[in-house]
Amino acid sequence: MLSKNQQKTLKALATKKERRLTGQFLVQGEKNVLELLNSSLELVSLFVTETFADKHFKFLATRPIHIVNEEELSKVSSITSNNAAIAIVKQPVFELGEMSGVVLALDDVNDPGNLGTIIRLADWYGIEHLVLSQQTADVYNPKTISATMGAFTRVKTYRTDLKAFLNKQSKPIWGAFLDGQSIHDCSAPTDMIIVLGNESHGISKEISELVTDKITIPKYGQSESLNVAMATGIILDNVRRTQS
């Protein structure tokens, strides 16, 4: 049974303001909660249905769990069709330091779903670090977490002044544009940064001045553009293909 206070807390954490105030966020749904329980992220509290508890009791032994019924759980969920579990989790804090390998950087990617898909892709392609401009969507938005399909537990994100960050780098900085060099003709270095831009405006002027290599995904037909998450997937595949 959820108390009025618990209901209020869960509802409030769907808002950015409350997430910022508390430094906490929600993880919802069976797949994402299981990934959470297998990670080192710090659990504040966990609300699960009896079905979920029975199925996954071995992960729950020492956890601060509350059993609730499906109807209660659905009511407080901020994603569609969650009838399994909701967790309140402490937001991890990562310090920007030396980063080797491929680093992904997002210049004002606005849509939480796109951000979540990009985190899932980073995880597929073995990319550990994701640097976000101040205006990029919130990693801890329920839609973002949901779209990561568990990858939020593995990819480290850093929200920072992207211009200042890129200014300090000496490695190649690739940027995705509609008029760059074909990615099919590029060979990716081991250490590099790849910048993707905003859904409507692409990479901003001040960031584009810091890009060392303008790349593009070659087009064989007529669509005007690709979605930014799709472009990220195709670029990362080309990068890994030419590195190996």
Place this chain on the structure above:
Amino acid sequence: MLSKNQQKTLKALATKKERRLTGQFLVQGEKNVLELLNSSLELVSLFVTETFADKHFKFLATRPIHIVNEEELSKVSSITSNNAAIAIVKQPVFELGEMSGVVLALDDVNDPGNLGTIIRLADWYGIEHLVLSQQTADVYNPKTISATMGAFTRVKTYRTDLKAFLNKQSKPIWGAFLDGQSIHDCSAPTDMIIVLGNESHGISKEISELVTDKITIPKYGQSESLNVAMATGIILDNVRRTQS
């Protein structure tokens, strides 16, 4: 001003039943309606706001247009935030015949958004023909049309018995699996079929028996899977890269 009957017709075409009964579908939003007006698809009627009509009058000269206000238009729209235009359009019928080049085939892709994204990708990669199993989502679902970003005017789709269709083919049939050969090690032929499967179950057993080459997108990290539309984009990019 929209009559009660016009409102009813527009609302009804958001349902599969009505689309099947009438052989018509809706195209909504500025971008998709403009692409429609630049295509040879047969317009039944067109409802536009005055703003849209003023901005695009040169495309509207001889069209059967009705001017409506934004509020009315929003009310009958089945996609979010449409304040520009809605068209009723006749569904084109394409006859399955000889198809050269790369043909894409979908084995029960369920989600209309995924289908729309795949149509957009097919258009980007210059693929003209998309063969759909009977259980694949409806091309004329408003969510599908919306996600194509205009590509529905260029890519030809064929709904058919996929098994019977593949049985008749003599060209290579590639299928995307989690345990196939790395797509980075494959060279794509000029004439071929690529099969993508259902979001949860992948390619069905009976279709997988007809696949001549099992391929996979190599994974460098830990995500369990990629979304089917994402996988389509990455595979098509590899195909075009190795054909050229």
